[in-house]
Amino acid sequence: xxxxxxxxxxxxxxxxxxxxxxxxxxxxxxxxxxxxxxxxxxxxxxxxxxxxxxxxxxxxxxxxxxxxxxxxxxxxxxxxxxxxxxxxxxxxxxxxxxxxxxxxxxxxxxxxxxxxxxxxxxxxxxxxxxxxxxxxxxxxxxxxxxxxxxxxxxxxxxxxxxxxxxxxxxxxxxxxxxxxxxxxxxxxxxxxxxxxxxxxxxxxxxxxxxxxxxxxxxxxxxxxxxxxxxxxxxxxxxxxxxxxxxxxxxxxxxxxxxxxxxxxxxxxxxxxxxxxxxxxxxxxxxxxxxxx
Amino acid sequence: xxxxxxxxxxxxxxxxxxxxxxxxxxxxxxxxxxxxxxxxxxxxxxxxxxxxxxxxxxxxxxxxxxxxxxxxxxxxxxxxxxxxxxxxxxxxxxxxxxxxxxxxxxxxxxxxxxxxxxxxxxxxxxxxxxxxxxxxxxxxxxxxxxxxxxxxxxxxxxxxxxxxxxxxxxxxxxxxxxxxxxxxxxxxxxxxxxxxxxxxxxxxxxxxxxxxxxxxxxxxxxxxxxxxxxxxxxxxxxxxxxxxxxxxxxxxxxxxxxxxxxxxxxxxxxxxxxxxxxxxxxxxxxxxxxxxxxxxxxxxxxxxxxxxxxxxxxxxxxxxxxxxxxxxxxxxxxxxxxxxxxxxxxxxxxxxxxxxxxxxxxxxxxxxxxxxxxxxxxxxxxxxxxxxxxxxxxxxxxxxxxxxxxxxxxxxxxxxxxxxxxxxxxxxxxxxxxxxxxxxxxxxxxxxxxxxxxxxxxxxxxxxxxxxxxxxxxxxxxxxxxxxxxxxxxxxxxxxxxxxxxxxxxxxxxxxxxxxxxxxxxxxxxxxxxxxxxxxxxxxxxxxxxxxxxxxxxxxxxxxxxxxxxxxxxxxxxxxxxxxxxxxxxxxxxxxxxxxxxx
Numbered sequence: 015x016x017x018x019x020x021x022x023x024x025x026x027x028x029x030x031x032x033x034x035x036x037x038x039x040x041x042x043x044x045x046x047x048x049x050x051x052x053x054x055x056x057x058x059x060x061x062x063x064x065x066x067x068x069x070x071x072x073x074x075x076x077x078x079x080x081x082x083x084x085x086x087x088x089x090x091x092x093x094x095x096x097x098x099x100x101x102x103x104x105x106x107x108x109x110x111x112x113x114x115x116x117x118x119x120x121x122x123x124x125x126x127x128x129x130x131x132x133x134x135x136x137x138x139x140x141x142x143x144x145x146x147x148x149x150x151x152x153x154x155x156x157x158x159x160x161x162x163x164x165x166x167x168x169x170x171x172x173x174x175x176x177x178x179x180x181x182x183x184x185x186x187x188x189x190x191x192x193x194x195x196x197x198x199x200x201x202x203x204x205x206x207x208x209x210x211x212x213x214x215x216x217x218x219x220x221x222x223x224x225x226x227x228x229x230x231x232x233x234x235x236x237x238x239x240x241x242x243x244x245x246x247x248x249x250x251x252x253x254x255x256x257x258x259x260x261x262x263x264x265x266x267x268x269x270x271x272x273x274x275x276x277x278x279x280x281x282x283x284x285x286x287x288x289x290x291x292x293x294x295x296x297x298x299x300x301x302x303x304x305x306x
Numbered sequence: 307x308x309x310x311x312x313x314x315x316x317x318x319x320x321x322x323x324x325x326x327x328x329x330x331x332x333x334x335x336x337x338x339x340x341x342x343x344x345x346x347x348x349x350x351x352x353x354x355x356x357x358x359x360x361x362x363x364x365x366x367x368x369x370x371x372x373x374x375x376x377x378x379x380x381x382x383x384x385x386x387x388x389x390x391x392x393x394x395x396x397x398x399x400x401x402x403x404x405x406x407x408x409x410x411x412x413x414x415x416x417x418x419x420x421x422x423x424x425x426x427x428x429x430x431x432x433x434x435x436x437x438x439x440x441x442x443x444x445x446x447x448x449x450x451x452x453x454x455x456x457x458x459x460x461x462x463x464x465x466x467x468x469x470x471x472x473x474x475x476x477x478x479x480x481x482x483x484x485x486x487x488x489x490x491x492x493x494x495x496x497x498x499x500x501x502x503x504x505x506x507x508x509x510x511x512x513x514x515x516x517x518x519x520x521x522x523x524x525x526x527x528x529x530x531x532x533x534x535x536x537x538x539x540x541x542x543x544x545x546x547x548x549x550x551x552x553x554x555x556x557x558x559x560x561x562x563x564x565x566x567x568x569x570x571x572x573x574x575x576x577x578x579x580x581x582x583x584x585x586x587x588x589x590x591x592x593x594x595x596x597x598x599x600x601x602x603x604x605x606x607x608x609x610x611x612x613x614x615x616x617x618x619x620x621x622x623x624x625x626x627x628x629x630x631x632x633x634x635x636x637x638x639x640x641x642x643x644x645x646x647x648x649x650x651x652x653x654x655x656x657x658x659x660x661x662x663x664x665x666x667x668x669x670x671x672x673x674x675x676x677x678x679x680x681x682x683x684x685x686x687x688x689x690x691x692x693x694x695x696x697x698x699x700x701x702x703x704x705x706x707x708x709x710x711x712x713x714x715x716x717x718x719x720x721x722x723x724x725x726x727x728x729x730x731x732x733x734x735x736x737x738x739x740x741x742x743x744x745x746x747x748x749x750x751x752x753x754x755x756x757x758x759x760x761x762x763x764x765x766x767x768x769x770x771x772x773x774x775x776x777x778x779x780x781x782x783x784x785x786x787x788x789x790x791x792x793x794x795x796x797x798x799x800x801x802x803x804x805x806x807x808x809x810x811x812x813x814x815x816x817x818x819x820x821x822x823x824x825x826x827x828x829x830x831x832x833x834x835x836x837x838x839x840x841x842x843x844x845x846x847x848x849x850x851x852x853x854x855x856x857x858x859x860x861x862x863x864x865x866x867x868x869x870x871x872x873x874x875x876x877x878x879x880x881x882x883x884x885x886x887x888x889x890x891x892x893x894x895x896x897x898x899x900x901x902x903x904x905x
Contacts, residue, residue, distance in 0.1 A: 064579030
């Protein structure tokens with residue numbers, strides 16, 4: 015506990031320089047979680063549980079209780095991040111503890127069940143827990159790697175500015191299209207009416223939009239602008255230039271969408287499966303004591 | 307006719323702005339082209355799209371110029387006739403034309419109904435860039451999972467439990483509470499896999515002994531419960547905490563399930579941990595002063611020398627005492643049998659064995675243990691030795707011959723033996739009883755010379771009878787004969803053969819598990835010259851291969867339960883019936899054993 019108290023004083027008054035949640039307070043929660051896991055493994059190795067280690071032993075019940083409390087506390091992060099209020103624990107310290115203690119849950123739960131698995135509610139709870147943890151591990155990786163790429167991609171632009179830029183291009187493109195032939199106008203119209211945010215989850219993750227009307231318009235109008243057969247070339251060239259800008263802006267937006275999708279996709283497993291895990295945990299605990 | 311066109315647009319705060327223009331002409335052109343009367347800045351509208359014509363009869367005609375259709379009153383058309391005084395709603399691309407009449411004039415309200423481009427529409431940047439836009443809310447799948455799991459794995463099993471509460475058995479199909487099973491049941495309980503209620507009776511109540519004894523009706527307590535409580539001693543503080551916790555969770559101490567853990571896999575019921583024995587038996591004498599049970603701990607270090615059941619006096623009943631092998635006890639079973647003589651590979655016994663078809667397999671090595679000691683069907687023990695079957699091949703009881711038929715004394719029946727010999731002499735005369743020549747030719751097994759020891763050919767039946775029961779006689783050879791007090795009497799009796807049913811009454815031994823070893827590696831029979839030798843091996847013999855609970859190199863870890871039971875009845879309480887001379891073969895089989903089953 016002295017370890018916990020040591021950094022208490024400087025917790026809220028630290029320098030403004032960014033420290034990752036992983037390294038928070040000089041890896042304090044990594045150290046705590048590692049020490050806790052090592053202790054759990056050591057006791058598991060030393061304690062002679064007969065006839066074989068299992069959840070149905072004093073050590074099994076002890077680890078099970080710790081694990082269940084840990085799971086509920088880890089799940090509380092979802093509540094904590096929505097409740098911003100002053101206190102001893104910053105959100106970053108919560109996240110840091112959430113990550114490292116969450117990882118130690120692999121040790122706690124595995125030793126709790128003593129490597130006994132089957133087609134039952136107990137193993138279901140374990141599997142759901144592992145899905146939550148592994149999706150969380152993905153989340154850690156994503157939050158470590160992707161933010162840099164995200165800011166590199168968008169440069170100085172904010173999301174609102176990205177939208178404004180596209181809106182501006184579209185308005186100019188709309189005006190530039192007015193004198194064009196019906197055929198070209200229809201092609202550009204499809205681009206104007208296209209919603210760049212309509213792509214499926216898969217399209218967002220893979221950044222693949224094979225039938226993009228803007229890309230098609232860019233290619234078609236670009237070709238027309240280079241063709242001498244078309245009259246009124248200046249108007250077409252102007253539209254082609256605007257389409258070139260639009261395609262470039264879209265690429266930027268879509269890469270941003272992709273990075274955001276990669277940054278968020280794990281939550282679609284982490285959060286609902288956490289609720290499923292809590293349900294399975296309730297069924298697991300009740301069943302154990304019901305058929306005691 | 308005058309066309310009045312109202313161009314409607316909206317400010318950011320939704321206010322309507324109308325710009326109106328009158329056209330005093332009979333036809334209006336509609337299109338994207340700047341030359342059109344009504345020029346629509348709409349990329350989905352052709353440059354020259356349609357004409358609106360006021361006809362002389364007061365009707366209106368709307369006609370597409372290049373065949374590109376437009377929407378009129380919700381239908382796609384290329385031409386529309388609007389009756390005198392009627393109106394219409396027409397859509398050209400994103401623009402809506404509402405045509406109405408004001409006396410003789412036509413009023414057209416033109417309004418753009420959709421944005422110039424998709425991007426022109428207001429977008430919440432936080433939302434559209436997020437995966438949430440297409441992924442939807444996580445709440446719904448979370449709730450579906452929660453409800454599904456709780457319904458199938460909590461509510462359904464509880465419903466199943468309530469349906470079959472106190473039921474004797476259940477149908478051989480899936481039952482929802484099986485999903486709660488933490489592991490397969492042991493082989494002995496495999497049939498109960500779908501009958502959870504057989505053991506788990508009441509909710510939130512640990513399995514009670516009543517569930518166990520419902521089937522295990524013959525299992526009894528290890529000892530008097532009061533003695534057991536006294537034997538246990540004060541638990542250590544840690545155990546006290548565990549016991550207190552168990553009480554809080556409605557789990558009574560000293561229940562069957564304390565030792566017999568289930569759901570540990572489809573194997574034989576796991577051996578009871580040594581702790582359950584040693585908790586009481588280590589230092590038992592200090593807690594239970596009156597006990598006759600020796601203190602015992604781990605097999606490797608703290609186990610006393612074996613104390614087999616030794617018959618010290620044959621009879622009905624025999625005197626059986628448990629005597630430590632350390633004091634080199636002598637057994638008096640009533641039988642005279644030198645193992646060494648019979649297992650020799652060089653003497654007359656060995657030579658005779660070679661001549662007998664039943665022992666041909668013995669070859670030049672003479673008799674083997676297995677020639678007399680036959681393994682039981684499951685190979686774990688041995689069937690009792692029988693005189694006729696196992697000894698009779700050599701030790702013939704033939705005493706006369708009629709034709710080619712050998713007359714044989716009835717083994718185990720003294721009055722019959724006396725009667726048989728008497729009958730031989732009756733009415734024939736003492737000098738030459740029928741077939742007595744055969745008797746005179748009898749010899750000891752393996753001996754080439756006839757010997758008077760077996761010779762019953764005497765001048766009178768009384769002399770012949772006395773000879774059989776006296777030193778050198780056929781009975782006297784193996785049995786302890788009790789001669790009548792009156793020398794003139796023929797009332798001979800034979801002491802019963804008393805062999806303990808179990809040499810080791812408190813333990814069991816499986817010979818099959820040891821069939822890779824030779825008999826003589828444990829039993830020193832080849833060196834035993836007298837039946838009084840106790841051939842049970844001592845603890846050191848076992849300890850050469852068996853470690854205690856702690857594994858040792860090249861040794862078998864052996865906890866108490868490898869040899870000892872907890873609930874088994876003490877075989878000494880059911881002492882073996884002595885083998886009286888008049889008992890039938892069936893009775894003999896019941897009463898005798900070679901002591902191999904529970905050695």
